[in-house]
Amino acid sequence: MKEFKHFINGQFVPSSISKTFENRCPVDDHVIGLVHEAGKADVDAAVKSAKSAMHGPWGKFTQAQRIQLLNKVADRINERFDEFLEAECLDTGKPQKIASHIDIPRGAANFKAFSETVANHPTESFRMDTPDGKGALNYGHRSPKGVIAVISPWNLPLLLMTWKVGPALACGNTVVVKPSEETPATATLLGEVMNECGVPPGVYNVVHGFGPNSAGAYLTEHNDVDAITFTGETRTGETIMRAASVGLRNISMECGGKNPGIVFADCDMDKAIEGTLRSAFVNCGQVCLGTERVYVERPIFEEFVARLKAGAEQLVMGRPEDPNVDFGPLVSHSHKEKVLSYYQLAVEEGATVVTGGGVPDMGEDLKNGAWVQPTIWTGLDENARVIKEEIFGPCCHIRPFDSEQEVIDFANDTPYGLCAAVWTENSSRATRVAEQMHVGLVWVNSWFLRDLRTAFGGAKESGIGREGGVHGLEFYTELKNICVKL
Numbered sequence: 001m002k003e004f005k006h007f008i009n010g011q012f013v014p015s016s017i018s019k020t021f022e023n024r025c026p027v028d029d030h031v032i033g034l035v036h037e038a039g040k041a042d043v044d045a046a047v048k049s050a051k052s053a054m055h056g057p058w059g060k061f062t063q064a065q066r067i068q069l070l071n072k073v074a075d076r077i078n079e080r081f082d083e084f085l086e087a088e089c090l091d092t093g094k095p096q097k098i099a100s101h102i103d104i105p106r107g108a109a110n111f112k113a114f115s116e117t118v119a120n121h122p123t124e125s126f127r128m129d130t131p132d133g134k135g136a137l138n139y140g141h142r143s144p145k146g147v148i149a150v151i152s153p154w155n156l157p158l159l160l161m162t163w164k165v166g167p168a169l170a171c172g173n174t175v176v177v178k179p180s181e182e183t184p185a186t187a188t189l190l191g192e193v194m195n196e197c198g199v200p201p202g203v204y205n206v207v208h209g210f211g212p213n214s215a216g217a218y219l220t221e222h223n224d225v226d227a228i229t230f231t232g233e234t235r236t237g238e239t240i241m242r243a244a245s246v247g248l249r250n251i252s253m254e255c256g257g258k259n260p261g262i263v264f265a266d267c268d269m270d271k272a273i274e275g276t277l278r279s280a281f282v283n284c285g286q287v288c289l290g291t292e293r294v295y296v297e298r299p300i301f302e303e304f305v306a307r308l309k310a311g312a313e314q315l316v317m318g319r320p321e322d323p324n325v326d327f328g329p330l331v332s333h334s335h336k337e338k339v340l341s342y343y344q345l346a347v348e349e350g351a352t353v354v355t356g357g358g359v360p361d362m363g364e365d366l367k368n369g370a371w372v373q374p375t376i377w378t379g380l381d382e383n384a385r386v387i388k389e390e391i392f393g394p395c396c397h398i399r400p401f402d403s404e405q406e407v408i409d410f411a412n413d414t415p416y417g418l419c420a421a422v423w424t425e426n427s428s429r430a431t432r433v434a435e436q437m438h439v440g441l442v443w444v445n446s447w448f449l450r451d452l453r454t455a456f457g458g459a460k461e462s463g464i465g466r467e468g469g470v471h472g473l474e475f476y477t478e479l480k481n482i483c484v485k486l
């Protein structure tokens with residue numbers, strides 16, 4: 001039986017409390033392996049090793065040396081691409097067709113992109129006058145924060161974890177990663193890659209386990225953790241912020257969303273349908289940036305609903321390794337129960353089910369998997385819970401609108417503020433609407449088109465802070481002003 005151990009100080013180590021839990025594949029519920037659960041002592045050891053590594057060879061590396069090493073890590077992920085792909089798809093059930101284009105290449109790219117940013121970013125400098133006429137020179141100096149705790153979710157495990165580990169290491173920090181209990185595999189595999197590339201022991205550590213009273217809580221409450229970067233649910237983010245308040249440790253929060261898609265009658269209909277289909281259903285709807293509320297201008301409403309329904313019904317479900325498959329199961333049975341409870345609630349709240357709404361018949365072979373149907377609703381009131389709460393499944397509600405102001409109000413009427421997609425061929429309108437969205441990211445005539453140099457993060461309950469490009473430097477480094485009297 002495969003075992004997923006902690007990776008501490010360059011070594012794979014078992015649970016100090018001799019506890020393991022099963023890692024199951026959501027495609028058919030088979031057991032992939034046993035995950036070692038961290039006790040407090042394991043987390044202590046990981047944090048200690050990360051702290052010591054700051055004072056070892058890693059702490060003395062030049063920026064160029066660090067960058068060279070991280071480029072090597074990226075290359076090695078690509079060399080072991082098939083292993084990462086298989087591990088990610090077993091854990092999540094997602095189609096290889098998707099993970100081979102998104103998760104694994106981005107997992108590697110995250111190490112290169114942030115190295116480049118750090119290498120090429122200037123620090124500020126201000127020359128000032130002084131009464132003696134000789135002046136003074138101020139300049140900014142960035143140093144690593146220290147030990148960064150990385151708490152990551154299960155939906156894009158390698159991508160979202162390396163999106164934080166890449167910049168953290170590029171800036172010279174060390175990390176302790178707590179991957180989601182649902183998806184321990186790729187974070188563990190990355191430990192092997194770190195060793196193969198010669199990354200010093202203690203720079204990258206992984207502890208496995210759950211949130212409350214387990215690895216997640218032990219790590220975020222640990223005194224020697226200098227800053228915490230988190231991606232996951234907003235309510236979990238609140239708990240982590242409370243933990244971070246002790247010792248006034250910095251946080252970066254990327255949380256939930258209930259993102260609107262706004263489709264104007266003057267859109268390119270083919271593009272809007274293709275983009276909305278992806279934004280609602282890719283990764284079985286388990287993307288924080290996904291669209292769960294679609295607003296369509298009334299003249300094209302009927303046609304849009306019919307075409308989105310046709311597209312949803314053409315999605316091919318099946319095993320990850322089948323190249324024709326574009327739709328996998330949800331990540332787990334507990335998540336399936338949550339999503340199905342919203343499918344039921346939608347009907348209770350008065351929705352018309354346009355397509356889906358239940359569990360597909362996947363045949364004998366896959367009957368134990370966490371499968372649900374892609375689902376589209378119409379007819380709900382804007383105050384319905386299904387319109388207000390993040391479901392994180394392959395579903396969306398479509399509502400007609402009559403004016404630009406009306407749809408802006410609908411779109412913003414949510415506690416979340418992660419992203420929005422606007423579909424129109426009128427560029428003035430696109431800009432006008434985009435600027436009025438209370439979110440961190442807007443896509444016009446596209447969705448999930450990512451340039452790693454740009455700011456990424458959410459407004460309102462979708463997050464605090466921005467990562468990406470130079471923006472991550474604010475979080476991953478301590479900026480010091482040095483004033484030199486001339």
Ligand SMILES: NC(=O)c1ccc[n+]([C@@H]2O[C@H](COP(=O)([O-])OP(=O)(O)OC[C@H]3O[C@@H](n4cnc5c(N)ncnc54)[C@H](O)[C@@H]3O)[C@@H](O)[C@H]2O)c1
Nearest residue numbers: 152153154179180211212216217232233236254255256288
């Ligand atoms: N904004 C973004 O960039 C972004 C990206 C992806 C996912 N998400 C959000 O993530 C959620 C789905 O992921 P999830 O279900 O894994 O989220 P989650 O909040 O349940 O778990 C995320 C991580 O936090 C850990 N955790 C849970 N409780 C904890 C605690 N008390 N202390 C410390 N750690 C704890 C979990 O073990 C896991 O590793 C959705 O809400 C989605 O919108 C946001």
Ligand SMILES: O=C/C=C/C=C(\O)C(=O)O
Nearest residue numbers: 155163286287288289450
């Ligand atoms: O589920 C959320 C997806 C987030 C994507 C990114 O953070 C990214 O592309 O960098």
